[in-house]
Amino acid sequence: MNESRFAGAQWMAIGVAVLTLVIGLAIGWREAAVIGLGTGFIAGTAWWSAAMVRVGGSLMLAGVVWIFAAPNLGPGAAALVVTGVAALTWKFLPTRVQRRVCFMLPSLVMLIFVTSMLMYMAPGNPFAQEKVASPQVEEALRKLYGVPRDPTEFFIIYMKRLVLEGSLGPAIKVQGRTVQDLLMPALPVSISLGLLALILACGIGLVLGIRAGLKPNSAADYSSMALAMVGISLPNFVIGAGLMIVFSLSLGWLPVAGWGGYPHLILPALTLALPYAAYIARLARGGTIEVMQQDFVRTARAKGLSESTIIVKHALKGAILPVVSFLGPAAAGILTGSFVVETLFGIPGMGQWFVKGAINRDYSVVLGTAIIYCTLVTAFNLFVDLAYAWLDPRIREER
Amino acid sequence: MTSSATVVPTAEKGTSLGADAWRRLKRNRVALAGGIALVLIVTACFVLPVLLGMDPETTDPTRKNLPPSLQHFFGTDTLGRDYLARVLVGGQTSLLVGLAATAAVVIVGVLYGAVAGYYGGRVDEILMRFVDFLYGIPYMFLVILVMLMFSDTERGNPIPVFFALGLVQWLAMARIVRGQVLTLREREFVLAARVTGAGDMRIIVRHILPNVLGIVVIYATLTVPAVIILESFLSFLGLGVKLSWGQLVAEGVSVVNPIDSYWWLLFWPSVLLALTLFSLNFLGDGLRDALDPRTRR
Numbered sequence: 144m145n146e147s148r149f150a151g152a153q154w155m156a157i158g159v160a161v162l163t164l165v166i167g168l169a170i171g172w173r174e175a176a177v178i179g180l181g182t183g184f185i186a187g188t189a190w191w192s193a194a195m196v197r198v199g200g201s202l203m204l205a206g207v208v209w210i211f212a213a214p215n216l217g218p219g220a221a222a223l224v225v226t227g228v229a230a231l232t233w234k235f236l237p238t239r240v241q242r243r244v245c246f247m248l249p250s251l252v253m254l255i256f257v258t259s260m261l262m263y264m265a266p267g268n269p270f271a272q273e274k275v276a277s278p279q280v281e282e283a284l285r286k287l288y289g290v291p292r293d294p295t296e297f298f299i300i301y302m303k304r305l306v307l308e309g310s311l312g313p314a315i316k317v318q319g320r321t322v323q324d325l326l327m328p329a330l331p332v333s334i335s336l337g338l339l340a341l342i343l344a345c346g347i348g349l350v351l352g353i354r355a356g357l358k359p360n361s362a363a364d365y366s367s368m369a370l371a372m373v374g375i376s377l378p379n380f381v382i383g384a385g386l387m388i389v390f391s392l393s394l395g396w397l398p399v400a401g402w403g404g405y406p407h408l409i410l411p412a413l414t415l416a417l418p419y420a421a422y423i424a425r426l427a428r429g430g431t432i433e434v435m436q437q438d439f440v441r442t443a444r445a446k447g448l449s450e451s452t453i454i455v456k457h458a459l460k461g462a463i464l465p466v467v468s469f470l471g472p473a474a475a476g477i478l479t480g481s482f483v484v485e486t487l488f489g490i491p492g493m494g495q496w497f498v499k500g501a502i503n504r505d506y507s508v509v510l511g512t513a514i515i516y517c518t519l520v521t522a523f524n525l526f527v528d529l530a531y532a533w534l535d536p537r538i539r540e541e542r
Numbered sequence: 543m544t545s546s547a548t549v550v551p552t553a554e555k556g557t558s559l560g561a562d563a564w565r566r567l568k569r570n571r572v573a574l575a576g577g578i579a580l581v582l583i584v585t586a587c588f589v590l591p592v593l594l595g596m597d598p599e600t601t602d603p604t605r606k607n608l609p610p611s612l613q614h615f616f617g618t619d620t621l622g623r624d625y626l627a628r629v630l631v632g633g634q635t636s637l638l639v640g641l642a643a644t645a646a647v648v649i650v651g652v653l654y655g656a657v658a659g660y661y662g663g664r665v666d667e668i669l670m671r672f673v674d675f676l677y678g679i680p681y682m683f684l685v686i687l688v689m690l691m692f693s694d695t696e697r698g699n700p701i702p703v704f705f706a707l708g709l710v711q712w713l714a715m716a717r718i719v720r721g722q723v724l725t726l727r728e729r730e731f732v733l734a735a736r737v738t739g740a741g742d743m744r745i746i747v748r749h750i751l752p753n754v755l756g757i758v759v760i761y762a763t764l765t766v767p768a769v770i771i772l773e774s775f776l777s778f779l780g781l782g783v784k785l786s787w788g789q790l791v792a793e794g795v796s797v798v799n800p801i802d803s804y805w806w807l808l809f810w811p812s813v814l815l816a817l818t819l820f821s822l823n824f825l826g827d828g829l830r831d832a833l834d835p836r837t838r839r
Binding site for chain 1: 657661664665667668669671672674675677679681682683686687688690691767771774775778779788791792795808812815816819820823824
């Protein structure tokens with residue numbers, strides 16, 4: 144294809160312009176300007192050359208490290224660490240990954256802006272529910288918490304605090320606590336719940352899928368796929384309620400709800416995992432069927448390898464590949480599902496803080512959870528990407 | 543490799559792609575059963591309440607929490623409302639939400655995916671990376687944020703729900719369409735159209751989009767259940783629309799306990815919801831197998 148490097152760039156420009164215009168007319172021209180510049184910048188990164196991407200990506204990563212390091216190590220040591228990180232990533236991180244970093248980090252900043260804008264557009268504000276305060280008191284409160292009446296000003300204050308102090312700000316509705324104070328105890332709970340669910344989903348899904356894929360259209364296939372269909376077709380709070388009734392209330396094997404150690408994690412993680420186990424089973428089935436028809440499997444058979452060796456050494460990789468590329472969306476989905484499951488089982492995780500924060504209009508709590516969740520998922524996606532390139536050499540040299 | 547496989551059915555003379563697919567779909571009993579069940583459920587939800595003059599809102603304090611009987615086939619709820627009427631009317635909302643959000647998904651996803659796939663290169667890269675980015679956000683965030691904007695003023699109005707759910711579901715559609723278009727644009731008929739002087743818009747609309755219609759229909763059938771499930775999540779968290787299956791299930795979950803269980807409050811909406819989702823998923827899978835013989839084994 145001998146296309147011009149800028150083919151279709153006009154559409155991107157038109158898209159950004161239309162977006163800016165719509166937001167300008169609907170919300171305000173200052174917000175529109177920020178969004179237009181931001182999306183324009185992000186779209187522009189696609190046209191950066193490899194050298195620019197390497198420098199930009201390293202600088203951005205160094206910036207993130209600075210946010211974490213500066214408040215903990217002091218400026219001197221932090222500067223040292225940051226320089227090291229920048230140099231190392233510039234030297235060693237593949238350009239493909241750098242390109243993603245160049246896109247992802249500005250996007251995260253945009254996400255913070257868009258989220259604040261949406262929250263400001265929602266009816267009510269964090270101070271509306273208090274006993275009717277005089278305007279002077281409200282102004283003082285707004286100043287104290289750094290919540291001016293304008294989303295753009297709020298965004299500037301918030302970003303300044305985040306970058307300079309590495310702080311997520313004070314929680315507006317929980318007096319005397321910062322957002323970190325609230326979220327830090329919840330983070331390990333959510334992470335262990337999510338990880339356990341992810342492991343369960345992969346385990347159950349792979350076993351069912353490979354079992355089905357090795358003998359398509361057999362009883363094993365139909366039973367596995369029927370099970371997968373149940374997992375996909377039932378909302379997981381129904382599955383969760385069912386599991387709770389059977390295992391906790393009737394059999395009494397596991398605790399009903401609440402938090403207090405690993406037995407409390409089993410049912411919620413299982414509930415969370417089942418829909419994704421079902422998807423993974425279907426993907427693994429397809430992958431297995433595909434790979435078992437490949438020439439190299441026939442060759443392996445012709446060589447006289449045993450069926451189990453063929454499966455473990457040759458077929459497994461083919462079955463896993465489509466699953467690996469699904470892991471990113473699955474992780475995001477599991478985090479989403481955790482909102483519901485945490486509510487159902489009364490687990491003190493981050494999802495509850497988000498829902499509470501959203502209902503109370505506690506802007507900093509909502510943004511804090513959003514940032515943590517999105518950073519987690521983005522980092523995980525990057526990791527999955529690297530794993531995928533490692534598993535499938537065909538895509539390693541792309542770009 | 544996809545392109546060579548999709549040529550085969552169209553190249554044969556005599557049976558069109560559509561007729562061929564229909565023949566295969568008819569052979570797939572599960573998908574057919576799904577389709578019939580779906581028609582029955584839709585008819586029941588939209589016709590029965592009108593025909594029998596059912597009212598889901600009339601309360602009757604003397605008939606609270608009655609188990610299913612001949613008078614009330616599905617029993618009554620904690621306020622003495624006829625549960626059959628509630629489940630059927632709730633079904634209207636769920637199905638409508640599913641359909642409307644899917645329509646939005648199809649429009650946005652197809653246009654976005656077509657532009658990305660057709661232009662390829664950097665445009666494709668940036669558009670798809672944006673999709674990847676949104677994929678990476680736990681989508682409940684977006685949904686809850688959008689719902690929030692309408693929460694106090696428009697309680698129970700389904701329009702924001704359509705909007706919010708459509709907002710997160712178009713991503714998969716865009717990806718699929720983009721993948722198809724990416725292979726389609728290399729084909730001879732696109733070249734022929736370009737040689738005759740057709741512009742980009744015309745090529746996309748007249749030559750490429752008709753060719754992705756099949757796969758769009760398939761994923762639309764698979765989007766409807768996804769949207770219905772998502773709506774039930776929202777209802778469960780107390781952010782959904784006023785009367786839907788999701789909300790009924792959520793209320794049902796809250797009254798279930800082993801001592802004094804009003805099981806029918808959970809059972810009926812769950813069964814209907816699951817049945818609908820089953821049917822849609824089976825139908826979607828059947829359509830996929832029928833229209834894309836490559837995935838059939």
